[in-house]
Amino acid sequence: xxxxxxxxxxxxxxxxxxxxxxxxxxxxxxxxxxxxxxxxxxxxxxxxxxxxxxxxxxxxxxxxxxxxxxxxxxxxxxxxxxxxxxxxxxxxxxxxxxxxxxxxxxxxxxxxxxxxxxxxxxxxxxxxxxxxxxxxxxxxxxxxxxxxxxxxxxxxxxxxxxxxxxxxxxxxxxxxxxxxxxxxxxxxxxxxxxxxxxxxxxxxxxxxxxxxxxxxxxxxxxxxxxxxxxxxxxxxxxxxxxxxxxxxxxxxxxxxxxxxxxxxxxxxxxxxxxxxxxxxx
Amino acid sequence: xxxxxxxxxxxxxxxxxxxxxxxxxxxxxxxxxxxxxxxxxxxxxxxxxxxxxxxxxxxxxxxxxxxxxxxxxxxxxxxxxxxxxxxxxxxxxxxxxxxxxxxxxxxxxxxxxxxxxxxxxxxxxxxxxxxxxxxxxxxxxxxxxxxxxxxxxxxxxxxxxxxxxxxxxxxxxxxxxxxxxxxxxxxxxxxxxxxxxxxxxxxxxxxxxxxxxxxxxxxxxxxxxxxxxxxxxxxxx
Numbered sequence: 001x002x003x004x005x006x007x008x009x010x011x012x013x014x015x016x017x018x019x020x021x022x023x024x025x026x027x028x029x030x031x032x033x034x035x036x037x038x039x040x041x042x043x044x045x046x047x048x049x050x051x052x053x054x055x056x057x058x059x060x061x062x063x064x065x066x067x068x069x070x071x072x073x074x075x076x077x078x079x080x081x082x083x084x085x086x087x088x089x090x091x092x093x094x095x096x097x098x099x100x101x102x103x104x105x106x107x108x109x110x111x112x113x114x115x116x117x118x119x120x121x122x123x124x125x126x127x128x129x130x131x132x133x134x135x136x137x138x139x140x141x142x143x144x145x146x147x148x149x150x151x152x153x154x155x156x157x158x159x160x161x162x163x164x165x166x167x168x169x170x171x172x173x174x175x176x177x178x179x180x181x182x183x184x185x186x187x188x189x190x191x192x193x194x195x196x197x198x199x200x201x202x203x204x205x206x207x208x209x210x211x212x213x214x215x216x217x218x219x220x221x222x223x224x225x226x227x228x229x230x231x232x233x234x235x236x237x238x239x240x241x242x243x244x245x246x247x248x249x250x251x252x253x254x255x256x257x258x259x260x261x262x263x264x265x266x267x268x269x270x271x272x273x274x275x276x277x278x279x280x281x
Numbered sequence: 282x283x284x285x286x287x288x289x290x291x292x293x294x295x296x297x298x299x300x301x302x303x304x305x306x307x308x309x310x311x312x313x314x315x316x317x318x319x320x321x322x323x324x325x326x327x328x329x330x331x332x333x334x335x336x337x338x339x340x341x342x343x344x345x346x347x348x349x350x351x352x353x354x355x356x357x358x359x360x361x362x363x364x365x366x367x368x369x370x371x372x373x374x375x376x377x378x379x380x381x382x383x384x385x386x387x388x389x390x391x392x393x394x395x396x397x398x399x400x401x402x403x404x405x406x407x408x409x410x411x412x413x414x415x416x417x418x419x420x421x422x423x424x425x426x427x428x429x430x431x432x433x434x435x436x437x438x439x440x441x442x443x444x445x446x447x448x449x450x451x452x453x454x455x456x457x458x459x460x461x462x463x464x465x466x467x468x469x470x471x472x473x474x475x476x477x478x479x480x481x482x483x484x485x486x487x488x489x490x491x492x493x494x495x496x497x498x499x500x501x502x503x504x505x506x507x508x509x510x511x512x513x514x515x516x517x518x
Contacts, residue, residue: 014367015368093463104364107331109354109382112350278331
């Protein structure tokens with residue numbers, strides 16, 4: 001185990017010593033700043049004020065750091081998250097193959113399965129780090145701007161309208177963070193699977209994004225309403241359900257099982273292909 | 282030490298290696314020769330478990346590379362034609378990373394090898410500023426850690442200047458002399474192999490044409506180039 005930990009430490013070093021690994025963190029911070037800045041505009045605040053007043057809520061209490069954090073996360077997490085997870089996880093094996101360092105690694109007495117496990121563990125850690133960063137940076141920026149206050153969540157397309165006081169609101173954020181960590185892993189595993197195939201890193205990234213975008217587009221076509229539960233993006237959107245006044249855990253667990261099965265399949269296909277392929281210059 | 286038994290590999294319709302059987306004895310200095318596309322790199326790939334043979338097996342110290350990969354490769358070091366490293370990390374960090382896939386290496390042992398390949402003053406610089414010759418020496422350093430019993434060198438002198446070629450040749454001789462390593466050199470620089478390897482194997486179109494001491498025979502004055510051309514094309518020079 002200590003050897004595995006040491007090897008994993010070096011995998012993380014390889015990943016985080018590269019500048020492009022940090023692009024995702026910088027991009028999220030940038031867009032969060034931008035959203036926060038735009039939410040200072042009277043026109044943007046007017047919409048919030050109207051929906052709060054209609055429902056008898058105090059604008060100064062509910063237009064808070066928690067509400068702003070939710071807005072920032074919900075509008076960015078999948079659009080930007082899919083891009084950077086595809087970029088990093090789609091790169092993780094294919095880039096080493098392209099650069100030739102994978103051949104150097106494979107000339108060592110280490111099994112291909114261990115290499116796959118190390119690479120995948122690195123993807124998992126990157127995904128969780130990014131998910132935590134997205135939530136914590138949104139909360140920090142929101143709270144710094146508007147203070148703690150109450151949390152108002154409005155997402156008509158998810159049939160969601162809820163409001164919480166600060167304490168319960170933070171609890172919901174903790175639950176949402178855990179779910180996001182798991183849900184975003186699906187995108188990472190998809191990218192990882194393509195990365196194990198015999199293709200360029202850019203192709204793995206583009207394929208990952210394509211699959212996710214196709215899935216999201218099809219999921220939102222009204223004619224496919226009856227089969228929407230078969231789409232990944234349907235289950236990935238489940239993270240918002242922890243902001244329902246009463247959480248439907250059975251629905252969430254069902255989605256997590258579905259995504260978990262997809263993760264296993266993606267990982268299995270990637271590992272199988274990696275174990276059987278030839279590595280030549 | 283290294284035994285290849287009936288190896289066969291196809292890439293699509295093309296036969297890369299056909300029924301190749303070869304034995305390299307412990308302590309040998311062995312050259313693997315052949316034209317471009319003869320199957321040398323595929324053979325080395327199969328020796329290191331990077332290319333999966335369609336048929337046959339590679340045994341290193343009695344261990345099957347495909348079935349007992351970790352045991353088979355635990356005493357083998359290898360370098361490739363174009364050594365690749367994590368350019369944004371230092372030479373030392375690269376060595377640490379590659380060594381982490383084998384057994385732990387002490388700092389003293391690592392420093393000894395760094396000195397042996399004469400990279401001492403530059404080892405903490407990022408590899409992206411290294412010259413080709415320095416990368417080649419770093420590749421040799423990673424192949425020597427931890428102490429292997431056999432070295433597989435794929436075109437070790439490729440791209441080096443005359444001084445670098447001379448240094449590499451002397452280093453290989455030193456490693457063979459001081460550490461009794463079994464060394465397999467894959468190259469198409471016949472003059473280099475001639476100076477280092479008494480034993481050679483010659484491949485053509487995936488087939489083994491010759492294995493043995495190229496100097497033995499009726500004409501003691503012939504060069505390896507003469508012998509190679511005679512073997513491959515039947516040309517008497």
